[in-house]
Amino acid sequence: MRCIAAIGALLAALLLSMAPAALCQEEAADPTAPAEPLRIEVEGLDEWRFPVDGEETVLEFTGGEEGARYSLATVYRPNSRTADTVMVGSVGEERVFSWTPEQPGLARIVVLDPSAGGWAVVTERDVAVRFSSPPASGLLIFILAGALLFGGASFSMRRALEADRPGK
Numbered sequence: 001m002r003c004i005a006a007i008g009a010l011l012a013a014l015l016l017s018m019a020p021a022a023l024c025q026e027e028a029a030d031p032t033a034p035a036e037p038l039r040i041e042v043e044g045l046d047e048w049r050f051p052v053d054g055e056e057t058v059l060e061f062t063g064g065e066e067g068a069r070y071s072l073a074t075v076y077r078p079n080s081r082t083a084d085t086v087m088v089g090s091v092g093e094e095r096v097f098s099w100t101p102e103q104p105g106l107a108r109i110v111v112l113d114p115s116a117g118g119w120a121v122v123t124e125r126d127v128a129v130r131f132s133s134p135p136a137s138g139l140l141i142f143i144l145a146g147a148l149l150f151g152g153a154s155f156s157m158r159r160a161l162e163a164d165r166p167g168k
Contacts, residue, residue: 038064040109040125053104053132061095061111070122071112072097078108078126101129 042051043058051057064070070091076084084103091097091111101107107129111122 036063038062038070038111038123040111040123042109042125042127045127050128050130051099051101051107052130053101055132056098056100059097059099059109061091061097064122067093068113068115071114071119072099073110073112074099074101075108075110076103077105101127104129104131 039062041060041062043060045051059072061070071087072089072091073085073087076086086102088099089097099109105128107127108124109127110124112119113122
């Protein structure tokens with residue numbers, strides 16, 4: 001039993017002595033390795049703030065191939081029958097783009113590579129675009145629903161109380 005414990009301790013010491021050397025070795029950068037994937041960062045986007053309809057928003061692109069030019073499109077209401085695709089511009093070496101959402105609701109920012117033949121999608125990001133002000137139709141529906149709810153409740157309460165009145 002002591003022999004097995006000694007062999008285990010020896011193996012553990014051997015592995016620990018080899019680990020730092022393996023961790024310190026840096027691999028040479030492979031020039032044929034693919035570039036870091038292109039990512040889209042939306043300025044000021046967090047869990048409480050979103051782009052607003054009609055207001056300028058800055059998009060920053062990181063990664064991707066150096067010096068490549070990409071085209072930028074926005075798909076409003078993606079995956080729906082009423083989806084609307086708008087080409088908004090191109091992104092070059094500056095990797096910053098000023099985007100103004102045209103419609104509130106869901107929007108998909110799509111980066112396309114025109115050099116890939118057939119406009120291949122490089123990356124995309126879904127963003128929620130807020131209304132610049134409360135929509136009038138939404139307020140009207142809210143008021144109408146409230147009137148029906150409370151009007152129906154008062155009508156039901158009046159009928160119920162009339163039936164309990166003496167003399168009826």
